[in-house]
Amino acid sequence: MLRLEMRPQPSAAWSYASPLLAIALTVLIGMALFAALGKDPVAGLRVFFWEPVRNARAWSELLLKATPLLLIGLGLAIGFRSNVWNIGAEGQFVIGAVCASGTALALQGVGFAVWPLVLLAGVAGGLAWASLTALLRDRFNANEILVSL
Known part of the structure; x- marks a missing residue:
């Protein structure tokens, strides 16, 4: 009979x-899904891995999309360190x-x-x-x- 045992380290x-x-399994499964959908898997990989870093404009777009996620993650990390659970950070x-947008529009021209x-x-x-x-x-x-939630 087989038995699972914990390793000492x-x-x-x-x-x-x-x-x-x-990462390798994710890429392979992604390529298989693209191929199953009739799309070019190499083009799909290029869009995911190369397009976000190919020039300065792409980097600026990547940082534009990453900044809110970093802010949310920082806020959640502070809350989690104090044992406060919060899943509604994105909301x-x-x-x-x-x-903030409403205030900026209301005070437009100031x-x-x-x-x-x-x-x-x-x-x-x-x-x-x-x-x-x-x-x-x-x-x-x-x-x-x-x-x-």
């Missing part, structure tokens, strides 16, 4: 090889962006002095959206993971 080789194996980001107000409006919008989860957790003992 993790394999050093597999700690490096497992991410590479995961808080969107509400903050809506509030000039660069409006930037601090726009930033504060974004923070206040995200804070207000997150406070709904905190209120439901504190007042009604609701699960913050489900409520922020």
Whole structure:
């Protein structure tokens, strides 16, 4: 009879090889899916891996799309370090962006002095959206993971 046993220490080789194996399997399965759909798999790989880094404009677009995700990840990391679970960070980001955009449109033509107000409006919008989860957790003992979802 076969039995699984824990190793005394993790394999050093597999700690490096497992991410590479995961990437290779992802690429191979992706290429198979593209081929099954009748698309050129090499062109698909080029779009995913080469197009985002091929010139300065592509890098700027990549950073434009990555910045909100980095901000959300930073906010979640701070919350997780304090044992506060929050799955609604993207919604808080969107509400903050809506509030910041509304403030910028309302104060259109004022000039660069409006930037601090726009930033504060974004923070206040995200804070207000997150406070709904905190209120439901504190007042009604609701699960913050489900409520922020």
